[in-house]
Amino acid sequence: MAIENTRRSSPTALGLTWAIVVLPTLWGLTYTVENALKLFRNSPTPVTVAQPQTGGR
Amino acid sequence: MASFLDRERSVAPEGYSRWLVPPAALAIHLAIGQVYSFSVFKTPLIQYFAPYVSAANLNKDIGYIFSVAIAFLGISAALFGAWLEKAGPRRAMFYAAICFGSGFLVAAAGVALHQLVLVYLGYISPVSTLIKWFPDRPGLATGLAIMGFGGGAMIGSPLGTQLMAFYRGRGEPSIPATFVTMGVLYFLFMLFGVFMIRVPREGWKPEGWSGTKKNNALITTHNVNVSQAIRTPQFYLLWIALFCNVTAGIGILEDASPMIQDFFRGHILAVAAGGFVGLLSIFNMAGRFFWASTSDFIGRKRTYFIFFLLGAVLFFLLPLTRGDHLNSVPLFVTLAAIIISMYGGGFATIPAYLKDLFGGYNVSAIHGRLLTAWSTAGIVGPLIVNGILDHFVANHLNKQDAYPQILHIMCGLLIVGAVANLLVTPVSQQHWMKEQALEPVGAAH
Numbered sequence: 089m090a091i092e093n094t095r096r097s098s099p100t101a102l103g104l105t106w107a108i109v110v111l112p113t114l115w116g117l118t119y120t121v122e123n124a125l126k127l128f129r130n131s132p133t134p135v136t137v138a139q140p141q142t143g144g145r
Numbered sequence: 146m147a148s149f150l151d152r153e154r155s156v157a158p159e160g161y162s163r164w165l166v167p168p169a170a171l172a173i174h175l176a177i178g179q180v181y182s183f184s185v186f187k188t189p190l191i192q193y194f195a196p197y198v199s200a201a202n203l204n205k206d207i208g209y210i211f212s213v214a215i216a217f218l219g220i221s222a223a224l225f226g227a228w229l230e231k232a233g234p235r236r237a238m239f240y241a242a243i244c245f246g247s248g249f250l251v252a253a254a255g256v257a258l259h260q261l262v263l264v265y266l267g268y269i270s271p272v273s274t275l276i277k278w279f280p281d282r283p284g285l286a287t288g289l290a291i292m293g294f295g296g297g298a299m300i301g302s303p304l305g306t307q308l309m310a311f312y313r314g315r316g317e318p319s320i321p322a323t324f325v326t327m328g329v330l331y332f333l334f335m336l337f338g339v340f341m342i343r344v345p346r347e348g349w350k351p352e353g354w355s356g357t358k359k360n361n362a363l364i365t366t367h368n369v370n371v372s373q374a375i376r377t378p379q380f381y382l383l384w385i386a387l388f389c390n391v392t393a394g395i396g397i398l399e400d401a402s403p404m405i406q407d408f409f410r411g412h413i414l415a416v417a418a419g420g421f422v423g424l425l426s427i428f429n430m431a432g433r434f435f436w437a438s439t440s441d442f443i444g445r446k447r448t449y450f451i452f453f454l455l456g457a458v459l460f461f462l463l464p465l466t467r468g469d470h471l472n473s474v475p476l477f478v479t480l481a482a483i484i485i486s487m488y489g490g491g492f493a494t495i496p497a498y499l500k501d502l503f504g505g506y507n508v509s510a511i512h513g514r515l516l517t518a519w520s521t522a523g524i525v526g527p528l529i530v531n532g533i534l535d536h537f538v539a540n541h542l543n544k545q546d547a548y549p550q551i552l553h554i555m556c557g558l559l560i561v562g563a564v565a566n567l568l569v570t571p572v573s574q575q576h577w578m579k580e581q582a583l584e585p586v587g588a589a590h
Binding site: 096097101102105106108109112113115116117119120121123124125126127128 | 160161162164165168171172175293296299300301302303304334337341413416417418419420421423424426427474475478
């Protein structure tokens with residue numbers, strides 16, 4: 089039950105607090121998504137023969 | 146300063162919003178999750194140390210930095226989990242910040258240990274605190290925190306890359322300068338978490354939540370302390386479940402970039418493969434939040450069943466997507482992304498699963514002990530993957546044919562995990578703590 093004279097956390101404090109963690113995350117997410125999109129810029133064509141190969145790990 | 150770190154000083158005043166606590170947890174997890182972006186330093190470090198270290202051991206020696214860091218993370222969680230219960234989250238997070246920040250400085254000074262022993266306290270302290278703030282939604286709480294750990298690499302990777310480029314451009318030694326800068330930045334970021342963290346006051350409950358709702362036989366209203374918990378079969382069943390889930394996920398994560406290049410040889414090159422790794426990190430992070438939150442509604446046991454059964458099917462199907470079969474990059478990426486979301490989901494759901502079974506009283510310490518499953522999987526997973534790949538390479542066999550074997554072994558491991566999960570039952574009454582006046586929520590521990 090809420091008490092009349094209880095000091096509640098302000099919405100501004102909530103917003104600022106979340107912004108401190110959300111903004112760096114969004115920066116990292118943007119960077120990662122931009123890189124991830126490169127994956128779909130190469131559309132594969134059917135492969136005919138798969139040669140035995142070493143290395144490439 | 147010492148008193149500020151005490152548990153008593155971090156008790157939230159009346160009216161304090163519990164939604165101020167997740168950012169504190171995220172600050173810690175986003176910082177220590179940087180450990181997963183270590184690979185951005187690998188090539189620069191190899192080039193940096195090449196004149197000083199034998200070329201034959203260079204890759205292995207640099208690789209040890211990551212292995213030692215991960216091993217210490219798991220060990221510190223197991224060793225200090227019980228201490229954390231007494232000391233409180235703020236003190237543990239402060240020490241974690243000091244160790245993490247100074248670890249970078251030590252690394253900058255040329256010492257191989259990238260992070261130090263107490264760092265992992267940062268992992269479990271916000272998790273247990275959030276569980277107390279969100280007794281009505283423990284899955285959401287743990288998902289929020291552990292999501293940050295998955296997202297840490299998303300920030301750490303571009304930050305490390307761009308700082309190195311910046312210092313290189315100024316003609317300064319890029320790696321030491323980058324380590325010092327990151328050490329300071331992460332220390333400050335973690336201090337934000339230290340200042341913001343609060344534990345709920347004694348007897349606190351969310352408004353409108355009675356705390357008596359119990360619609361699942363596995364959710365206990367009793368508490369089990371850590372020394373009793375590790376004597377229960379439930380602890381070892383969950384250990385096996387987590388181990389199987391993590392080992393299988395690492396089967397993809399550990400080899401993601403070369404795997405997609407081998408699956409679609411000649412069509413997916415290194416740059417695009419890097420994009421695939423990035424995409425996996427997004428799903429790893431999102432899965433932590435999605436699956437842990439979902440578990441609040443469908444239950445932890447069902448959620449783990451989805452991981453194991455759906456995961457086994459997807460692991461079985463994954464080899465069929467490769468270039469000489471279905472030849473579908475989108476299908477391969479979709480299946481791998483779902484698998485990795487469940488890998489992350491397994492991490493994020495396990496604290497809530499523990500809380501359901503053992504109560505909230507000692508959940509940090511129990512979680513710390515259980516994370517040895519992660520350390521073990523971190524060794525076993527790469528051993529399986531690299532052992533089979535090395536065998537194929539050494540015998541001049543087609544490397545593409547190694548992947549079905551690897552992925553089907555992981556499929557089998559998930560079936561083992563499903564059986565372990567199936568056997569999980571409520572903890573026997575003989576293990577309950579006697580003092581049932583203890584609340585599973587609030588500042589009780």
